[in-house]
Amino acid sequence: MSVQEMFLDLVSYPTTSDDTTGATPSTPGQKVLGAHIVDIMQKMGIEDAYMTDTGYVYGTIPATAERKNTVGFVAHMDTCSGVSGENIKPQVIKDYDGQDIPLGTSGLTLSPTDFPPMLGHKGKTLITTDGTTLLGGDDKAGVAEILCAAQEILAEKKPHGRVKLGFTPDEEIGQGADHFDVEGFGCDFAYTVDGGALGELEYENFNAAAAVVEVSGVSIHPGAAKGKMVNSATVAMEFCGMLPQNAVPEHTEGYEGFIHLVGIQGDVEHTRMQFIIRDHDGELLEQKNQLMRDAAAYLNQKYPTQPVQVSITESYRNMKEQILPHWEVIEVMEKSMRQNGVEPITMPIRGGTDGARLSYMGLPCPNICTGGANAHGKLEYVVVEDMEKIKDIIKTAVETVE
Ligand SMILES: [Zn+2]
Incomplete structure (x- = not known):
């Protein structure tokens, strides 16, 4: 399955989280998507894929070679509650011409005048909303990239160490790390795939x-x-x-x-x-x-x-303190991005991430790009070619980890 197909499948599941329910996961739709992801993982040969009672999905790609470290990739399944995540009707814009994109019949327009980075995507395929919902690229772009990378890693059988995948609920309400089983995950380090533009690599937060x-x-x-x-x-x-x-x-x-x-x-x-x-x-x-x-x-x-x-x-706390003693986690990713022709952009996050909390729970966990933009709103979009590239970067990182 291509990253685009995987992504369009994932965003068809409504998974808005809600900080008022007190439940874990906060909304039942997240477990529906979780079960679907377990199914996808099992079909691609991840035999131990499962979902916990609290809606966390885990699975293992077994090692094909002797390696010192186990690496993990983490993304969240929920979408933010500010804008509807139901009945998402994505628009696929092929060969983007650099002009304004009308969003369905909503009257909203996605314009490079407001969002100049769009001009860098001329000729690529953009996926937008129809102007009535958010897109869910945050973070289903990350989920799709990890799943498609896993699919290809399993098929290609190149030499690599053990790889773990983790998909979490309720990140948008700040609870994505609450029930994360760091010990069971058993990784030396991991990456959240939950950032923005291609090349972003974040390991400093507030x-x-x-x-x-x-x-x-x-x-x-x-x-x-x-x-x-x-x-x-x-x-x-x-x-x-x-x-x-x-x-x-x-x-x-x-x-x-x-x-x-x-x-x-x-x-x-x-x-x-x-x-x-x-x-x-x-x-x-x-x-x-x-x-x-x-x-x-x-x-x-x-x-x-x-x-x-x-x-x-x-x-x-700032995850940097936890990342510095495990600097290989940054080196592996910088090398993997460059090997795929992408120059890493590191910048401080003016907020927190689940990765920051995981880092203090014992799992050093910087954040990488997804190829999405304008998260949490109706003007959200993703760039398909960038998502493909990130899938390739994940594959390279898996092969690079020693
Ligand atoms: Zn996110």
């Missing part, structure tokens, strides 16, 4: 923390408040005013970290603020955490009622 700031006030009738009232809402504003005003998402990029006020609820009596804190550098993240504690300490000295309480919890 260090992340979350802070809750509680401000207690003293509420008194405003007519009799002099010298007695402590207005928690204005103390909260004072707290925010003490934070670096430029270190916010709307003013930062690249390696610049931020302290982001994501929510505030309050009145005179009580105000609660939620922050997320991000930095690629662990020390700079800790400095930002300390800034928040210092601001609270200052205000608690200023006001005798000691109104401010800050509690900070770690969310996830």
